[in-house]
Amino acid sequence: MLRVVIDTNVFISSFFGGDPRKIIELWKNGKIALCLSQEIVEEYIEVLSRLGIEEKEIKELTRLFSEGYHSIFTAKTPTLSVVIDDPDDNKFIECAVSLDCKVIISGDRHLQSVKKYIDVVILSPREFIDRFVHFF
Numbered sequence: 001m002l003r004v005v006i007d008t009n010v011f012i013s014s015f016f017g018g019d020p021r022k023i024i025e026l027w028k029n030g031k032i033a034l035c036l037s038q039e040i041v042e043e044y045i046e047v048l049s050r051l052g053i054e055e056k057e058i059k060e061l062t063r064l065f066s067e068g069y070h071s072i073f074t075a076k077t078p079t080l081s082v083v084i085d086d087p088d089d090n091k092f093i094e095c096a097v098s099l100d101c102k103v104i105i106s107g108d109r110h111l112q113s114v115k116k117y118i119d120v121v122i123l124s125p126r127e128f129i130d131r132f133v134h135f136f
Contacts, residue, residue, distance in 0.1 A: 002032045003072060003101040004105055007089075008044055015057075035101045036095065093117050101120065102120055103120070105125055
């Protein structure tokens with residue numbers, strides 16, 4: 001199963017449809033494994049709450065995470081300084097490196113400008129679907 005890190009902007013955008021929703025459906029259907037760290041989960045929940053997503057949807061999501069639903073967690077990530085313009089985005093690269101994940105899916109321009117770190121590629125949702133959809 002392909003391991004991916006999904007940036008918060010893609011995860012949040014999935015609630016509104018389009019390519020991000022297709023990617024989350026791949027996760028929910030067990031086609032991809034979602035790589036997570038505590039920092040990433042906390043950011044997902046904080047942003048969803050701030051945007052007014054219903055509490056029951058957030059609880060369902062946290063239940064899926066807590067059960068390890070097609071997800072892999074890292075307890076400890078290396079500290080990296082790759083994304084200079086937005087250091088908070090380093091957590092996605094740190095998670096990918098820690099879990100031997102080869103793909104980060106992001107719509108964030110700071111992460112996308114990195115393009116690749118070691119053997120981890122950073123793709124937009126459209127690039128991910130164009131490149132990997134034939135595997136599923």
